[in-house]
Amino acid sequence: MTPRKSRPFRSVLVPLDGSPLAEQALPLALEIARAARSNVRLVLVHPILPPPFYEESAQLYVSVDLAMRKAARDYLRGLAARLREQSGLQISSVILDGPTEATLARYVHDIGADLVAMTTHGRGGVRGAWLGSVADRLVRRLDVPVLVTRAREGAGTLSAPPRIRQILVPLDGSALAEAALAPAAAMAELFEAELVLVQIVPPLTAGSLLPVNFAAGYDRDAVALQRKQAQDYLEDLGEDLRKRGTRVRTTVVVGPNVGEALINLAHPERIDLVAIATHGRSGLQRLVLGSVADKLIRGSEPPVLVIRPGKGK
Numbered sequence: 001m002t003p004r005k006s007r008p009f010r011s012v013l014v015p016l017d018g019s020p021l022a023e024q025a026l027p028l029a030l031e032i033a034r035a036a037r038s039n040v041r042l043v044l045v046h047p048i049l050p051p052p053f054y055e056e057s058a059q060l061y062v063s064v065d066l067a068m069r070k071a072a073r074d075y076l077r078g079l080a081a082r083l084r085e086q087s088g089l090q091i092s093s094v095i096l097d098g099p100t101e102a103t104l105a106r107y108v109h110d111i112g113a114d115l116v117a118m119t120t121h122g123r124g125g126v127r128g129a130w131l132g133s134v135a136d137r138l139v140r141r142l143d144v145p146v147l148v149t150r151a152r153e154g155a156g157t158l159s160a161p162p163r164i165r166q167i168l169v170p171l172d173g174s175a176l177a178e179a180a181l182a183p184a185a186a187m188a189e190l191f192e193a194e195l196v197l198v199q200i201v202p203p204l205t206a207g208s209l210l211p212v213n214f215a216a217g218y219d220r221d222a223v224a225l226q227r228k229q230a231q232d233y234l235e236d237l238g239e240d241l242r243k244r245g246t247r248v249r250t251t252v253v254v255g256p257n258v259g260e261a262l263i264n265l266a267h268p269e270r271i272d273l274v275a276i277a278t279h280g281r282s283g284l285q286r287l288v289l290g291s292v293a294d295k296l297i298r299g300s301e302p303p304v305l306v307i308r309p310g311k312g313k
Contacts, residue, residue, distance in 0.1 A: 008186035009036045013113040021121050021151040027161035029117035035190040039090040045100045101137040119151040139306050145183045149303045164191040168271045176279040179309035184275035185246050194247040199230040200258040227252050259295030268301045275305040
């Protein structure tokens with residue numbers, strides 16, 4: 001008999017800024033909420049205007065601030081009402097005041113949200129860096145999973161959500177990377193999806209422990225041993241997940257560049273969602289967002305579920 005599991009993702013928070021790009025996080029967020037029977041909260045942080053330089057400008061300052069606040073309130077209320085009517089879900093909205101990232105992070109904690117769904121970009125557009133500053137900072141500081149959808153100019157804001165059938169989970173043998181397994185399994189349970197556990201094995205030169213970037217000089221025996229060890233490791237994890245009722249497939253790929261190999265694997269025709277922890281073997285001494293996770297979030301076509309391991313990991 002399959003063990004009874006607790007209901008995941010009971011509270012989904014979607015940060016918005018009034019732009020169509022930010023709204024592209026909504027279809028998948030609503031699909032998750034529908035499957036999890038959870039509530040959705042739309043959140044917009046009201047920007048803090050710089051104080052007026054001249055006293056004569058104070059009235060104009062107040063008028064502009066009130067007009068912006070009313071526009072934001074009307075936008076959120078209208079969107080929430082439309083989404084409630086279309087989806088039948090419990091959808092609420094709130095406007096917050098303060099610095100965007102810190103205010104959102106504090107609110108996520110205060111209301112006990114267990115999933116944040118957002119796009120890589122909002123009002124600033126997609127012509128700058130691939131990962132927008134707000135999404136970037138939230139991924140780095142939130143302790144709950146963040147579902148990051150790649151924003152696309154010209155895409156519909158309420159288009160059909162992707163079908164979640166295959167979830168890629170990159171691992172490297174570390175407990176930090178394994179922090180992605182529980183949220184990924186919870187997502188797989190919601191959609192009856194299959195987890196694809198993958199480990200990238202860098203090739204080694206003969207007589208060396210250093211990975212190489214070219215085909216010649218591979219130590220075939222060393223690579224074969226590494227591949228076998230990685231496969232055994234993934235199968236052990238997979239067997240434990242299968243006992244809990246999760247469908248699991250495992251794969252080991254030999255390649256010199258872990259980030260590129262994962263992006264190639266995360267092709268939308270094969271993979272519908274990627275779940276990755278923000279740290280791996282490099283541990284917590286590096287930047288909060290690990291280099292492999294960073295490349296995957298910026299380059300992956302499918303949405304990425306980003307998990308920040310707890311402080312005790």
